[in-house]
Amino acid sequence: MEVVCIGAGYVGGPTMAVMAKMCPKDRFTVVDVDANRIDAWNSDRLPIYEPGLDEIVTMCRGRNLFFSADVPAAIRKADIVFVSVNTPTKLYGEGAFFASDMKYYEQTARDILAYADSDKIVVEKSTVPVRTAATMSRILCSGKQKHNFVVLSNPEFMAEGTAVQDLCAPDRVLIGGDDTPAAQSAVNRLAGLYSQWVPANRVLKASVWSSELSKLASNAMLAQRVSSVNSLAALCEASGADVTEVSKAVGMDGRIGPRFLEAGIGFGGSCFTKDILNLVYLCRHYGLENEAEYWHQVVKMNARQRERFVSRIVAAMFNTLSGKRVALFGLAFKSDTGDTRDSPAITIAEGLVREQAEVVIHDPKASSAGIPGVSFVQTPYEAAAWAHAVLLLTNWKEYVELDYARIFDSMQKPAFLFDGRNLLDHHKLHAMGFNVYPVGKPALEHF
Ligand code: NAD
Ligand code: UGA
Numbered sequence: 001m002e003v004v005c006i007g008a009g010y011v012g013g014p015t016m017a018v019m020a021k022m023c024p025k026d027r028f029t030v031v032d033v034d035a036n037r038i039d040a041w042n043s044d045r046l047p048i049y050e051p052g053l054d055e056i057v058t059m060c061r062g063r064n065l066f067f068s069a070d071v072p073a074a075i076r077k078a079d080i081v082f083v084s085v086n087t088p089t090k091l092y093g094e095g096a097f098f099a100s101d102m103k104y105y106e107q108t109a110r111d112i113l114a115y116a117d118s119d120k121i122v123v124e125k126s127t128v129p130v131r132t133a134a135t136m137s138r139i140l141c142s143g144k145q146k147h148n149f150v151v152l153s154n155p156e157f158m159a160e161g162t163a164v165q166d167l168c169a170p171d172r173v174l175i176g177g178d179d180t181p182a183a184q185s186a187v188n189r190l191a192g193l194y195s196q197w198v199p200a201n202r203v204l205k206a207s208v209w210s211s212e213l214s215k216l217a218s219n220a221m222l223a224q225r226v227s228s229v230n231s232l233a234a235l236c237e238a239s240g241a242d243v244t245e246v247s248k249a250v251g252m253d254g255r256i257g258p259r260f261l262e263a264g265i266g267f268g269g270s271c272f273t274k275d276i277l278n279l280v281y282l283c284r285h286y287g288l289e290n291e292a293e294y295w296h297q298v299v300k301m302n303a304r305q306r307e308r309f310v311s312r313i314v315a316a317m318f319n320t321l322s323g324k325r326v327a328l329f330g331l332a333f334k335s336d337t338g339d340t341r342d343s344p345a346i347t348i349a350e351g352l353v354r355e356q357a358e359v360v361i362h363d364p365k366a367s368s369a370g371i372p373g374v375s376f377v378q379t380p381y382e383a384a385a386w387a388h389a390v391l392l393l394t395n396w397k398e399y400v401e402l403d404y405a406r407i408f409d410s411m412q413k414p415a416f417l418f419d420g421r422n423l424l425d426h427h428k429l430h431a432m433g434f435n436v437y438p439v440g441k442p443a444l445e446h447f
Contacts (some may be wrong), residue, residue, distance in 0.1 A: 262421075
């Protein structure tokens with residue numbers, strides 16, 4: 001089978017690489033309008049960092065995995081066209097700051113229509129508003145030629161940092177298709193591709209609309225847990241309870257489960273906020289104001305968590321950060337990725353710059369995010385040297401293993417440590433001399 005994926009980003013690249021590994025008899029081509037990105041996929045320095053990805057790309061590239069900027073040629077030869085282009089929040093006009101901007105997505109429909117010279121199965125991989133498949137079908141059916149197009153929904157549930165393992169062993173693969181014989185035959189063909197490595201009981205079939213909505217719902221439910229636990233963290237700080245103990249006690253209830261209950265500086269990444277805002281927009285579109293407001297609170301709580309973190313720093317450091325060096329450990333929105341899209345660390349860095357702090361950032365993979373007034377250094381030790389405060393903002397494992405006694409010695413006193421991920425041994429750090437401020441727990445101070 002000839003498979004093409006339009007969009008060589010965080011989803012398109014890893015998804016097709018894993019498919020190429022798992023389906024050695026099929027051919028996978030990933031195309032993008034960004035020729036530099038394609039060049040990077042064809043080089044030894046891939047455009048994204050994802051554990052285990054380099055090995056798979058090296059194994060499959062040139063065998064049954066190809067990266068190309070020639071979109072028309074790839075579309076022409078494809079049996080299946082995955083679409084995994086970006087669907088960011090719309091920043092203009094109707095629905096601004098809530099709806100998804102579908103201009104990139106719609107362009108792919110027009111490209112497929114323009115270049116297709118045979119029947120195609122078109123698969124929505126991007127996260128899209130409910131009923132996007134109808135728009136896609138309308139555009140694809142508007143041409144003069146007689147090719148048949150079937151549009152399926154097959155949302156992607158991988159998380160960054162664990163993309164390879166998520167794709168190799170997904171919790172589920174969801175395929176949405178219409179009831180028509182043509183659509184059901186396309187669903188079976190796509191399911192056949194996945195059946196080469198995914199057990200049949202993990203391949204779930206649904207209607208197109210349910211499939212599209214399930215993706216938004218999954219992200220909303222995950223993000224909602226994070227906002228819920230962060231709201232409890234604020235209550236813990238106010239009342240003297242410990243959010244880690246609360247999360248553990250709550251998560252041991254089998255009905256609730258332990259995952260996505262880690263309090264911190266709030267969720268980041270390119271999708272949670274955008275997808276919930278899209279859900280809010282859709283609820284409003286259907287006149288469901290209360291439901292829209294319910295989900296909007298998840299995003300508002302997340303924004304508040306970032307602000308609260310900065311306010312706590314200002315309050316703890318005697319109400320002024322002006323001229324004080326503050327070291328940020330981590331900029332990526334989570335560990336094991338270089339992605340800084342909507343990273344809480346950026347909002348926090350910007351808040352500190354507004355307070356006139358001297359902000360110095362270290363991250364093992366993320367180098368810059370265009371934040372004015374900050375500097376980057378090569379090691380966490382360099383960042384911490386002569387700093388008043390260290391902020392742990394990304395849960396990189398290497399930050400747990402640092403020599404904190406050395407860091408303490410190199411800092412100005414009193415030395416402050418704000419652990420935005422509750423990753424470190426706070427009592428040990430306090431014993432070293434740090435004033436320690438975890439999230440959702442009492443501070444450990446020396447005054
Ligand atoms: P991305 O920005 O990393 O990649 C999108 C790529 O599409 C870009 O390289 C862009 O140049 C390309 N593109 C845009 N329009 C094009 C066109 N007309 N023709 C060819 N190429 C085009 O985005 P991403 O993070 O890979 O996300 C893609 C989609 O997948 C989004 O809808 C997102 O919500 C969803 N998603 C993302 C993740 C994730 O972890 N990043 C996980 C699941 C789902
Ligand atoms: C998330 C979902 O987990 C994926 O299933 C989905 O496919 C993807 O969004 C998407 O649609 O883009 P991702 O954003 O890559 O994946 O990473 P997550 O592991 O979900 O983390 C998101 C954010 O929540 C991170 O900033 C993380 O640090 C934060 N988080 C997560 C917490 O603050 N606490 C937790 O307990 C869990």
